[in-house]
Amino acid sequence: MLNEKEKLNEIIQLSYEIASIQDLDILLEHILLKARIFTGADAGSVYIVEGGKLKFLCNQNDTLQKKLPPGKKLIYSTFIVPINNDTISGYVANNGHVVNIDDVYNIPERAPYRFGRQYDEISKYKTTSMLTVPLKSNRGEVVGVLQLINAKNEKGEVIPFAKDDAPFIIYFANSAAVAIERAKMTRALLLRMISMAELRDPRETGPHVNRVASYSVEIYETWARKCSCMEDQINHNRDVLRMAAMLHDVGKVAISDIILKKPARLDDTEYEIMKQHTFLGARLFSEKFSSFDEAAFLVALNHHERWDGKGYPGHISPTTGNVVPGYEGPDGKPRGKRGEEIPPFGRVVAIADVYDALASKRAYKEAWSEDRVLQTMRAEAGKHFDPEMLEAFFDSLDVIKSIGSRYPEAD
Secondary structure, three states: OOOHHHHHHHHHHHHHHHHOOOOHHHHHHHHHHHHHHHHOEEEEEEEEEEOOEEEEEEEEEHHHHHOOOOOOOOOOOOOEEEOOOOEHHHHHHHHOOOEEEOOHHHOOOOOOOEOOOHHHHHHOOOOOOEEEEEEEOOOOOEEEEEEEEEEEOOOOOEEOOOHHHHHHHHHHHHHHHHHHHHHHHHHHHHHHHHHHHHHHOOOOOHHHHHHHHHHHHHHHHHHHHHOOOOHHHHHHHHHHHHHHHHOOOHHHHHOOHHHHOOOOOOOHHHHHHHOOHHHHHHHOOOOOOOHHHHHHHHHHHHOOOOOOOOOOOOOEOOOOOOEOOOOEOOOOOEOOOOHHHOOHHHHHHHHHHHHHHHHOOEOOEOOOOHHHHHHHHHHOEOOOEOHHHHHHHHHOHHHHHHHHHHOOOOO
16 A cells, blocks of 8 residues: 555656656546556446546446457447436536545435436446545636546456545545646647638548548557557657548648649649648648657558558658659659558558448448448458558447547538
8 A cells, every 4th residue: 555655756757757748638648547447446437527427438447358358458438428417427517526436336325416327227237435536727717627437446456546535536536637728729720720621621630630640649559559669658659649630631622622622533633733732731840849749640641651662752751742862753753652661650540540430421432331341441452551550440440439429510
């Protein structure tokens, strides 16, 4: 057992770790994991305040996870909870108080909140102890709720959450709230950049880029673990890739409306101009001040390359738009990058982007059937797509489908 000084040092270290994470989705996962480890919680969830309600955005459960095949993840749906006293999470968000319950099935009648047993019934999981903490900003505003479920002792038995851990978890929750506000601001800035692209190209919507980014992270993580990459490197890359993938087509802001919004097929000259969005987008991040800049540069430049070398823009200098010396094709144009010449971030976003384009409705087409989409994707192994990364895509397909339902296009 840790003493108070050791617990405080651990909480300070955990707060420092979450402060380095930039993407909102990755941050919420990390906050929940670290809080669970500190308190010995078997499961938990994170809710974020959006539009005056609580949105369920992150869920972890060790017991249910162990029932899945290796490499598979829990599938969960997002839902909305009113901020009122009807539920425990709603009560905590509404009043800003910590609620520590030894047994949710024996809540006193005088308590102002109730436990929703339907969640246990759906998941076939028995909730007993629960610690629910408001995530408060520096201004004292509740920006979310951290809910930890079923503390366990060293024997794996469910026990109440320790009452003397409350000050430490509150400190951590306040640090988490600050990190969440910063990550939400970063996400908002990225979406504003996407909105500029959307004004030019209606296909570049917020839901589209969020789907592509989330798909990319899942595919990358599955592929990287199969390649035995270091866990710290995987976590870092997930963070920067999630943001960079959102900006894969940001270079389209530099392409003429005459081409972007042409209702018919582009001619050869127009298509060559359209291809320029890759290196024009990369050019925005050519001064690399961070690992995010590096990731965004690689994604924008390489997401239309093909494994067989027939993609674009090929070996080109983003700064000048000229072919890299020694990499000219027979026609004098840049030779397409092939195989592992294409950086992993470019290869993974290519898969995510094509999948979303085929599976989604567009002004010029209906969404393809799932069978048609998957057959087309499988047929492109070794041609358009890195075969190993495509296998990672299929291994992650159940999670990818659930992500698609979290980011629907607006009606």
